[in-house]
Structure formats: C-alpha cells, structure tokens
Amino acid sequence: MNVLPQRVKTEVENFLGRTPRSKEVFQKTIKYIPYGVNSNYRAWEPYPIYFVRGRGSRLWDVDGNEYIDYNLAFGVLVAGHSHPKLIDMVRDRIVDSTILGFEYDNIYRLAEIIIERFNVDMVRFQSTGLESTLHAIRIARGYTGRNKIIKFLGHYHGSHDYVLVATKPNLYAAGHYRYPSKKPSGPGIPYTALDDTLVAQFNDLESVENLLSLYNDEVAAIILEPVAMNMGLVPASREFMKGLRRLCDEYGVVLIFDEVKTSGKLYGGAEEYYGVKPDIKTMAKAIAGGYPLSVIAGKKEIMEEVGPGKIPHAGTFNSNPLSVEAGIITLTEILTREGIDRTIKYNMELSKAIDDILSDEGIPHNIKLFGNSGTIFFTDREVVNWHDFLRYNHIGMWWAYFIGMMNRGVVPTAPGYDEQWTVSVQHTEEDIEYTIDKFKDVAPILREDIPRMKIIEAF
Ligand SMILES: Cc1ncc(COP(=O)(O)O)c(C=O)c1O
Structure with a gap:
C-alpha cells in the first residue's frame, strides 16, 4: 500500500x-x-x-x-574538491615518490603546525580516523595500566571492535535512558571485545559518575565526540564537558576527545570552543584537504609512553609525504x-x-x-x-x-x-x-x- x-x-x-x-x-x-x-x-x-x-x-x-x-x-x-593549491602540490610531489618507507623530513613542520594550532604537546600520525581512535584507546590503556573505557550512546569512533557498541541502536536496543544497553553494532563483534567497554548517556554526568564509582580504578579512558556528529549535530553542554574533566582528574582517567570531525569545523576545533583540555585528542577528515591523514595528539607524559618496547603504534602508510604535504598546505594556506x-x-x-x-x-x-x-x-x-x-x-x-x-x-x-x-x-x-x-x-x-x-x- x-x-x-x-x-x-x-x-x-x-x-x-x-x-x-x-x-x-x-x-x-x-x-x-x-x-x-x-x-x-x-x-x-x-x-x-x-x-x-x-x-x-x-x-x-x-x-x-x-x-x-x-x-x-x-x-x-x-577545502572543497580538488583545491588548486593541493593539485599543484600533488603534481610536484608525485615525481619524488609518494611513500619513502622511512620518515619524511617535512614531518617536523606538520607536527609543529598541529601542536601550535591545536594546543597539544606531541603527536603521532596515521591515515584514518579509525586508526587514530583505536590507537588513542590503546595508549590510554598502556599509560594507565587499566583496561576499561567509557563511551557514549550514539557516538561513533570508527569501524573497530572496542567502540562498535551502542552506535546507532533503535529505541528498544538503546535501553535505559541513564544506563544505555551495551548492544554490539552488528554481528562479528565478539562480546569479549566489549567486556571492557562501558556505555554512558551523553550530556548526563550522573550516568558517567555512576560507572566511575562502580568500576573505580579500572577505567583507563573516557572517549567522546565533544559535538556528537553521528546523531545529527548534538553539542555537549559546557557543564558536561567541565564535569567530565573534573571526573577524569578525580578518578585518574584519560580524557579522549574524538575530534575526527570537529577539528575541521572551527579553527581550533572543539577544545577551543569549550575551553576544556583533553589528555589525548584524535583528528582526521578535513585536516589534509581530502588526503588520508589522522593524528593522535596528547600530553607529553602520555605520548612518550609510545615507542619500541613500549606502547605499540605502527602503520606502513603513516606520515607518507603526500598526506604530510597535504596537511601542511591545508592547515596553513586553506583552512x-x-x-x-x-x-x-x-x-x-x-x-x-x-x-x-x-x-x-x-x-x-x-x-x-x-x-x-x-x-x-x-x-x-x-x-x-x-x-x-x-x-x-x-x-x-x-x-x-x-x-x-x-x-x-x-x-x-x-x-x-x-x-x-x-x-x-x-x-x-x-x-x-x-x-x-x-x-x-x-x-x-x-x-x-x-x-x-x-x-x-x-x-
Ligand atoms: C567522530 C568520528 N570518529 C572516527 C571516525 C572514523 O573515521 P574513518 O572513517 O576515517 O576511519 C569517524 C568517521 O566518520 C567519525 O565521525
């Protein structure tokens, strides 16, 4: 009918x-x-x-x-489609190879630009948003020696197992308003991968506080989209953001802002807007004008735990010259x-x-x-x-x-x-x-x- x-x-x-x-x-x-x-x-x-x-x-x-x-x-x-400055860069760059298999000299320049613009101490680069949130969670776990993470109902952090839970459930599957259900986002995500993922209600500090007091010193990180952009566009309230910072300090939890989307929306991203500083933030999408580049940026004491024999982080395409040059031009000449x-x-x-x-x-x-x-x-x-x-x-x-x-x-x-x-x-x-x-x-x-x-x- x-x-x-x-x-x-x-x-x-x-x-x-x-x-x-x-x-x-x-x-x-x-x-x-x-x-x-x-x-x-x-x-x-x-x-x-x-x-x-x-x-x-x-x-x-x-x-x-x-x-x-x-x-x-x-x-x-x-940056729009095929920005002329990026077309020129690519023409120049590809004749000198797009991947070197070693670090590329201009990487220090991109690191400096990001550190200054986004108010962070140290960075590591990879290609996609998924990789940045996956590694950010690992870094928080490695740094704290704890396993559990708290994420929010309706927030999306990329297609990897630890966070593919309670992303877009229907009302029935979403569960209780204050204590949302831990529903995997589809088949193939083992419940064991979610043992250490806890789900809280966005913009509801009490929901977070209850989980923290229940799991106390087991929680490594809270990860969130400061402005939830996978449920239309739902900003966190300022009180909520300040409250999260206070709770993370109180419970020794690493606060991760997933700024994969928001880093391209304002000059300094969501941190600049809220005036609340996370311990780690992830950025991607707009920052390289259409080329694959993502960043994990964080406090020195946390980021220094990443390295050989310490917290693993690797990727063949990480910091390839094409993405690095695209990031430099996009952040300094276009955005x-x-x-x-x-x-x-x-x-x-x-x-x-x-x-x-x-x-x-x-x-x-x-x-x-x-x-x-x-x-x-x-x-x-x-x-x-x-x-x-x-x-x-x-x-x-x-x-x-x-x-x-x-x-x-x-x-x-x-x-x-x-x-x-x-x-x-x-x-x-x-x-x-x-x-x-x-x-x-x-x-x-x-x-x-x-x-x-x-x-x-x-x-
Ligand atoms: C907030 C947020 N985090 C992470 C991701 C994952 O990024 P990617 O698709 O580049 O893996 C997305 C993708 O839309 C996103 O919106």
Whole structure:
C-alpha cells in the first residue's frame, strides 16, 4: 500500500527518473561488492548514487546530474574538491615518490603546525580516523595500566571492535535512558571485545559518575565526540564537558576527545570552543584537504609512553609525504582562520534562511550549528542525546527534504538522517543563494502528512 502523500511520491519518482545509470552501475557492482558499496554508510535504498567527479563546491553523478555538495565526503572536504593549491602540490610531489618507507623530513613542520594550532604537546600520525581512535584507546590503556573505557550512546569512533557498541541502536536496543544497553553494532563483534567497554548517556554526568564509582580504578579512558556528529549535530553542554574533566582528574582517567570531525569545523576545533583540555585528542577528515591523514595528539607524559618496547603504534602508510604535504598546505594556506571564518559566515547565512523558511511554513524544526556545519532536526523538542534523537526527530521528513534537494541539484547533507551539512572554503555566495532558493521549493512538501520512516521504503 502506498502511504506517501502524492507530492512526496512525485519526488521519489523524479529521483529514480534522474538516476538510471546509477541503477545500472549498482546492478553490475552488487555482483562483486556487497550492497555495491565499500563503506556501509554509503549503502542506499533502492540503490546508491554513483559519482564520477568533483570540483570546488560541485559534484557530478554518473547520470551527468550536477550538485552543490554539502556532504563534502562526510565532512572531509572543508577545502572543497580538488583545491588548486593541493593539485599543484600533488603534481610536484608525485615525481619524488609518494611513500619513502622511512620518515619524511617535512614531518617536523606538520607536527609543529598541529601542536601550535591545536594546543597539544606531541603527536603521532596515521591515515584514518579509525586508526587514530583505536590507537588513542590503546595508549590510554598502556599509560594507565587499566583496561576499561567509557563511551557514549550514539557516538561513533570508527569501524573497530572496542567502540562498535551502542552506535546507532533503535529505541528498544538503546535501553535505559541513564544506563544505555551495551548492544554490539552488528554481528562479528565478539562480546569479549566489549567486556571492557562501558556505555554512558551523553550530556548526563550522573550516568558517567555512576560507572566511575562502580568500576573505580579500572577505567583507563573516557572517549567522546565533544559535538556528537553521528546523531545529527548534538553539542555537549559546557557543564558536561567541565564535569567530565573534573571526573577524569578525580578518578585518574584519560580524557579522549574524538575530534575526527570537529577539528575541521572551527579553527581550533572543539577544545577551543569549550575551553576544556583533553589528555589525548584524535583528528582526521578535513585536516589534509581530502588526503588520508589522522593524528593522535596528547600530553607529553602520555605520548612518550609510545615507542619500541613500549606502547605499540605502527602503520606502513603513516606520515607518507603526500598526506604530510597535504596537511601542511591545508592547515596553513586553506583552512586559515580567515578561511574557516568565511565558511562559518556562509553557514550562518544558510541556516538562518532555512530556519526562517521552515518557520514561515509552520514546520516543527530545530536547527543546530557548530562552526561550518549544521543540521535540521524535524521536531521542536530539544535533542541532547540519542534517545531524544530517536524519539523526536522525524525521519520521514528528513528523507523528503534530502531527496527534494537532490532533485534540485543540491546534496544538502551527508547522506544519512543522522548526519549534517558542511560548508567549504570553495562555496560561494551564489551557491548559498541557490541552495536557499531550492529549499524554498522543497519546504512546502514537508507540510504533507509524511510517515515517520524512510520514504523509499514506503514508496
Ligand atoms: C567522530 C568520528 N570518529 C572516527 C571516525 C572514523 O573515521 P574513518 O572513517 O576515517 O576511519 C569517524 C568517521 O566518520 C567519525 O565521525
């Protein structure tokens, strides 16, 4: 039975009509690659959209549709696609080899830049966000001699076993509001890997304090996204952040900020915004403008425990010259304070306009911003944790918004109702105006009686 209002149904029909070649590529690809994708977050119903190229603020799919891109590779491309300074660097660099098998001399320069900008003592580099959180947890364990870690319901720290728990459970699996369930994020994650992972409620200090007093001197680290960006965009309250710092000091626990996303949203990342200093932080995504680079940065006394015969840390591609040079150029010439400020200004313009349009249409909403990113919750309730997200946010409206904008040549956010948009240094005033204009067309559709589910499933 078709439960969709006609206007939403038309949007879905248009969406499918615009993407026949993606469907063909999917049908070929799925024979060789499960779900036709190489990261589960790219899987889509009825099929993923396949893209061929990007430039500046734009993307082109395999059907030739052009889009203004606010996904920006899940927040990687604050520098925009193929920034000219990075193109020049790559041309120069590749003739002198992209991997040396030894340390690269300019690594000291990247280390200095990061230490100064992000207020840390020492760093180690690798390629992905996953590696950075995995190693950060190991370093905290090695340093404290303890095994347990506390993570938060709805927070995502990459695809590795210790943290693939309570990432995106449904309301039933999420468990108690204050004592969330320890539900593995899928088959293949052994319960034994989770013996030492404890789950607390975000923005709820009592939930953390209860775990700490129960497990007292067994907890090595608390890891969190200071601004939770895998449940839309949910900032920690300042009191919560200060409280975590106090509890970590009291219980001798290493505080880890996962700034894989937030390090690209403000010039100094989340630490600068909150004025709370973690013991270790992890950074990735935007910091190298689209090249694979991640950082574990921390206090000297902790980081000095990493080394041969001490805490293990290794990786063949770590600190390769291409990523190092990309990091240097991105942080010093592209994501400068002025560059970041411009992305924030455009983001504020965009979100103010979206807010006004939704208010004029009488659509319940709640817009959250952090630096150059933002999200719309389709509810007028406050969302401060994953329980709230599941209970209040209207997922069907999000899908109608997403598909409506895609049909009009805008990728409005990363593809997922639990994601957000990002504005890059290559977005222009015209891009923002065009996006606002298209949002004006889409907003009235959201007044329809849309079911609270993925609208493709209801089609
Ligand atoms: C907060 C956070 N931490 C870690 C990761 C893992 O990064 P990667 O996908 O590069 O392994 C992600 C990825 O989205 C993330 O959002």
